Amino acid sequence: MRILQLHSNYIVYKPVEKEINIAEDAAKEETKVDEVVVLFTAIEEGDNAAMAQKAINDARAFLGKIKANRILIYPFAHLSSNLSQPSQALAIIKDMEAYAKEKGIDTFRAPFGWNKQFTISIKGHPLAEQARSYAPQAAAAAPQEGAPCEAKKEEEPVSAALKAEDTMKSYWHILQTDGSLVPIEEYKFKGKSNLQKFSQYEIKKTRAVTQMPPHVPLMKRLEIADYEPGSDPGNVRWYPKGRMIKSLLESYVSQRVAQYGGMEVETPIMYDFHHPSLSSYLNRFPARQYVLKSEDKELFLRFAACFGQFLMAHDAQFSYKQMPVKLYELTRYSFRREKSGEVVGLKRLRAFTMPDCHAFCVDLEQAKKEFNIRFDLCISVLDDIGLVKDDYEIAMRFTKDFYAENKEFIASIVAKFGKPILAEVWNERFFYFALKWDLNFVDNQDKAAALSTDQIDVENAKRYGIQYVDEKGEKQYPLILHCSPSGALERDIYALLEKAYREQMKGNSPMLPLWLSPTQVRLIPISDKFLDKVEAIAQQISAKCIRVDIDDSSATLQKKIREAEQEWIPYIIVVGEKEIESGTLSVRIRELKGKQEAMTAEQLIAAVQAKIAGKPFKPLPLPMYLSKRPVFHG
């Protein structure tokens, strides 16, 4: 059974013609029902009375939520390609009607078996349109989270939703490293528990424990970021340490994209709601936008870099000789007005920073080649950020046909990755991309969050009028690759904190990668007497682009060490008479669970430099002396 449920201001319908001989009797007159939840209903093979009751119960629950009590059961065959016998369908429709009346719902019903015409006015609120399916193997559409810019086909809302029902049915498989597809029910997840968790999350949306995600108290305690009650939910404040971490990530990802050949640009963060290229599908999703009014204009805040880059590419002139043309922007910020209940810590924000790199390619061959290069780029960037293959799972999404025609290509990517991945297969292409992959971090609550992603867009060049000149001097539409090599940077920090927490649970010392640690080396003088000498050591180390600070507070030595450990500082050095006289430092190394090793300042510098080679550097974001620092979080 399939039901499209629409909360409507009104519906007017009129039976036009009998379509089947068992059609019910009805007058060919208009009927108008106001303030009603319309249930367009298709009865499928195998449906029964129990299902009818279930459907009505769900509708009742919905009525409760929206504080309404009127439904119209509207037989609507076009929702399914697997309809039951008409006689049976009519019986079930009548069951639904009788049960609904029994439950005290103000129930209307449109006649069965007629070709009807109707006009409907749908309420704009977020819950107004819902589709439900009671087929035994009903599968929901996958979330398209993390995608840089998703646009749907421009069609009437109702028919688009119906089409979605038809074509968006997902078939889930595990794509093995040899390129073969195994239906998910048949796959043995032995030893691949993260993949299993991720698959569960994608398919069933199972929600496990009720608990605050561990990274939230961590981001506060480490003075990285915090909620900002004075803003909108999901717009966070960044303390000096967090700002430095984020800034390093920004520099690093931009540097890697530049090396890859991306040309960095900057585009506006707000766009005209009524621009012809943009307005067509935005109107359908006003609830997700930040909208602002400026004089007589309506503007929306971008949710990805696509708009600016596409408008720029539209006006640019380029030929196959320059392609692939790669544009890059670090969006600070992208805005998505996620529902208040969906915003969580650094995992899901309303304003976030996302690197977004588009490559305009001449054809599928070139796109595939580029896709491959960018796949390696993504994996490598995340690896340097501190997230490795054990930390995430990959999903790839494509149509049956695309798989059939590009099997070797897809197989080569999985083989390169070296781990099985989740595959979502559609019968028909519904989204604008032909192929998409996304990389998903699995957190301590067994929830997944998309980081890197890339996709081959086959539609937007036309939509935005982006053209290149081919060998014959003719204009052609390019394919567009959309890639975010790291995903949202806030989300990378979320993943790093969640990973650190997991390490802690395993009994290891949680920490951030050395190049991202706000303080890399902490010096603790045993007494004020040594402050001058300690500062000399600090100058020596910091001259080599290493972030070093000095705990000159009046706390005891033990307490200073404890506090340094709680700040996850990688190297802690107590300096007293022994060290100053011998020149040998006793370095407490966090990575080795606090083991102390003797080394000179030069040796320490060399060791740190070796570990952070190739990474950007920012100086200490706070005063070197701890006594000069304000406390940002109790």
Next chain:
RNA sequence: GCCUUCGUAGCCUAGCCCGGUGGGGCGUUACCUUGGUAAGGUAAUGGUCGCGGGUCCAAAUCCCGCCGAAGGCUCCA
């Protein structure tokens, strides 16, 4: 948007069920302590108990409304 839970000092939190002077810890400040690898001592500081209304002799506590937050649901272009 719905449901649930929660709003007490910069931070964490007790007290609320069963109404009667709001308690502790961290931090901060001062003084003592200058200590050799995960919490030294003493004192001071800091509260429209989220906001508004009601009940009551009396409200942090009970009732109603509102605001905010978190989690869940739904949703996620």
